[in-house]
Amino acid sequence: MGLRPSESIKPRLSLIKLLAAQVEVERKEIMVLPGENVTFMCRVGVPLQYCRIEIPGLRTYNLNKGSIDKDVSYYGEGLEAGQCGFRINQVQDKNNGNIKCSLGLFSEATESIGNMQLVVANDDLVNDNGLKMPTVIDLAKENLQSKLQNMTRTLQATDNGKYLRCVAYHPAYPRGYAETKRQLDIKFAPLPIYEPTDKFGYQIGRVGLINLTIEANPKPQIEWTVGGQKGRGKYLVNLRIAAINKHDTENDYILTAYNDLGSQDYRIKISTSPEPEGKC
Structure with missing residues (x-):
């Protein structure tokens, strides 16, 4: 009825x-x-x-x-x-x-x-500097809906090792959202060092160690040039001097780092003088 x-x-x-x-x-x-x-x-x-x-x-x-x-x-x-x-x-x-x-x-x-x-955000995320607005594409087929986003960014050496993180929100997710992230692997030639590279505090007759931190990806090969003479060591970024003498303080120490993307020279001088005040 x-x-x-x-x-x-x-x-x-x-x-x-x-x-x-x-x-x-x-x-x-x-x-x-x-x-x-x-x-x-x-x-x-x-x-x-x-x-x-x-x-x-x-x-x-x-x-x-x-x-x-x-x-x-x-x-x-x-x-x-x-x-x-x-x-x-x-x-x-x-x-x-x-x-x-x-x-x-x-x-x-x-x-x-x-x-x-x-x-x-806990991880070291890529910042939005230089990031163009994403292109959003909505796809719908019967009861299935998809959303695609394409983003454009000019990558920098400083982006290497950082993460891109994508977060999607939907009521069906356990916490209301789901996320995925990917670590960037940026290839770049050895970067220049703009701060002074002179080394101080060496003592005559003592062992001396010259070291330098280089940023590059992939790992660079290293070539030291001391007083016009070359010595090569793969992936080494230090030079050990068995016993410092006065002549060593008059030499130029040139470190050349190179990989498939390019090369960079670093010029270093050593001194037995104490490090100047105010120098970090």
């Missing part, structure tokens, strides 16, 4: 009454380093009864303008303005993940919910 028109409408009317107000989240995703502070804002267009915040690694907070806590503080113009904002004063690794704001409205029986993602 079919339902009368009045019976089919009642359940739908009840459902409409239970729908909560739409929460506007000002910053849905933020990446910060440990120790930094960060602010989020959840707001609706009507005054709030309460503002409850759930943050990974911390307790649940019921915030307002008078809230005082060493970890989290209220941020905004007040509950009467419909603003449920907050500041994490010092982000920690344990705060990484989904943050939830629950807003209580005087006119609603159910809470209004907003969700944000806080990504705490």
Whole structure:
């Protein structure tokens, strides 16, 4: 037996009454380093009864303008303005993940919910200097949806060993998000050294060791030239002098480092004088 028109409408009317107000989240995703502070804002267009915040690694907070806590503080113009904002004063690794704001409205029986993602970057990540805006491609086939992003960046030697990190957010993920990262392996010729390379404090008759730190990838081969005479050693960046004499302090020590991408010369002089004051 079919339902009368009045019976089919009642359940739908009840459902409409239970729908909560739409929460506007000002910053849905933020990446910060440990120790930094960060602010989020959840707001609706009507005054709030309460503002409850759930943050990974911390307790649940019921915030307002008078809230005082060493970890989290209220941020905004007040509950009467419909603003449920907050500041994490010092982000920690344990705060990484989904943050939830629950807003209580005087006119609603159910809470209004907003969700944000806080990504705490632990690894040495590639910065966004020189990074062009990503090209986003959305692919949809029946019930399968995919999103591709292509980013362009001019790589630098200082990027070697750093990480690219990709974070995807979806309600089906266990923590609301999933991530993957890849370490960069940048090939570059030996880099020049712009600071002084003179060495001080050697003693006549004592063993002397000249060493230098070189940045290159792959590892360079090393060639020392001392007073016009050459000596080669693969991957060595030091020169051992058995017994320093006055003539050694008059020589030029030239270290040549090279790999398949290029070469670099480093000129060094040694002295028996003490290191000048103020030199690090």
